[in-house]
Amino acid sequence: SYELTQPLSVSVAxxxxxxxTCGGSGIGTKIVHWYQQRPGQAPVLVIYRxxxxxxxIPERFSGSNSGHxxxxxxxxxxxxxxxxxxxxxxxxNHVVFGGGTKLTVL
Amino acid sequence: xxxxxxxxAEVKKPGSSVRISCKASGRTFxxxxxxxxxxxxxxxxxxxxxxxxxxxxxxxAQKFQGRVTITADETTSTAFMALNNLKSDDTxxxxxARDGGSFDLEYWGQGTLVTVSS
Numbered sequence: 001s002y003e004l005t006q007p008l009s010v011s012v013a014x015x016x017x018x019x020x021t022c023g024g025s026g027i028g029t030k031i032v033h034w035y036q037q038r039p040g041q042a043p044v045l046v047i048y049r050x051x052x053x054x055x056x057i058p059e060r061f062s063g064s065n066s067g068h069x070x071x072x073x074x075x076x077x078x079x080x081x082x083x084x085x086x087x088x089x090x091x092x093n094h095v096v097f098g099g100g101t102k103l104t105v106l
Numbered sequence: 107x108x109x110x111x112x113x114x115a116e117v118k119k120p121g122s123s124v125r126i127s128c129k130a131s132g133r134t135f136x137x138x139x140x141x142x143x144x145x146x147x148x149x150x151x152x153x154x155x156x157x158x159x160x161x162x163x164x165x166x167a168q169k170f171q172g173r174v175t176i177t178a179d180e181t182t183s184t185a186f187m188a189l190n191n192l193k194s195d196d197t198x199x200x201x202x203a204r205d206g207g208s209f210d211l212e213y214w215g216q217g218t219l220v221t222v223s224s
Contacts, residue, residue, distance in 0.1 A: 001168070033210040035151070042201055042214040043143075043151065049208050086151050090209035093165045095141060095153040 002091040004098035011104045018074040020101045022087030025068060030089045032070040034063060037100075038083045046085075047072060077105050108132045110202050110215035117221045118192050125188040126218045128202030135183035136160035139205040142176060142187045145217075146198040154200070157185060192222045 005023040012018035022032065034047040045054050047063040050070070060075040074081055082105050087098040109131040116124050128140060142154040155166035159178035166174055170189070178185045185202055199217040206212025 031208060033208070035211070037151075042217055043203075043211070044214070045206070045210060045212050048206060048210040048212070054212065084150075088151075088211070094167060095143075095156070095209065095211070097143075097151045097153060100150040 001094070002089070002096050004087055004089065004096055006085075006087060006098040006101045008099075009102045009104065011106055012074075012077055013106045014079075015076055018077050018081075018103055018105075020072040020074075020085050020087075020103065022070040022072070022098050023068055024070075024089065027068055027070050027089065028066045030065075030091065032063065032065045033088045034061075034072045035086045035088065036081075036083045037086065043086065074103070077103070079105055081105060108134070108204060108213045110204060110213055112200075112202060112215040112218045115219040115221070117223065120193055120222055120224055122192050123188060123190045124192060124220050125186055126200055126202075126220070128185045128187075128215050130183045130185070130204065132183075135178075136180050138207070140176075140178065140185040141203045141205065141211055142174075142185075143201045143203060143211070144196075144198045145201065146195065149198075154187065154189075156205070159185065189220075192220075194222050194224075196220065197222045 035043040037043040050065040051063040113127040136159045141156040144152045157176045175188045202215040203211035204213040
């Protein structure tokens with residue numbers, strides 16, 4: 001079965017840029033989605049189809065996907081962006097999630 | 107705007123079954139797959155399975171195959187997930203989520219806590 005690998009945690013200082021990676025074999029040939037989950041809340045879709053933002057998602061969220069790595073980039077993250085982030089693909093009639101990355105904004 | 111409203115928390119004994127509902131607002135229920143996702147305490151998201159209501163077709167994660175049944179009632183725009191032979195490590199929040207058209211989970215329910223304890 002297809003596997004997605006994310007770092008357990010990423011830390012970023014206020015005003016810097018956070019990058020959360022999602023590794024998978026040939027992931028560049030797949031469509032990747034990203035979710036944000038704050039503690040005690042349901043996940044929220046923040047990037048769909050690799051690099052598209054749903055309405056209401058700030059422009060500081062962006063995505064890219066190439067080769068064996070997809071990346072969620074958060075420019076100048078705010079304290080409210082502290083959350084768990086999950087990547088997701090569709091493979092062989094299954095939804096596949098990465099293990100999740102905890103983003104800390106210092 | 108699509109809203110998914112799930113049924114309330116459940117407490118079950120090991121070996122029993124649970125059935126959770128997910129009612130969708132809006133008129134586009136039938137054509138969009140409804141997924142179910144499990145999240146154990148302190149753990150990540152785990153896909154359980156999905157249904158395309160208009161077709162009634164289902165896909166299940168291998169881990170849950172044989173133990174889970176996902177159904178949908180188009181007349182009430184409600185999806186259901188039944189999980190049998192519950193174990194203590196099934197204790198989790200279960201979410202329903204509607205596909206946005208690209209195998210993305212665009213809309214999510216509020217979650218239903220299932221506690222399995224003797």
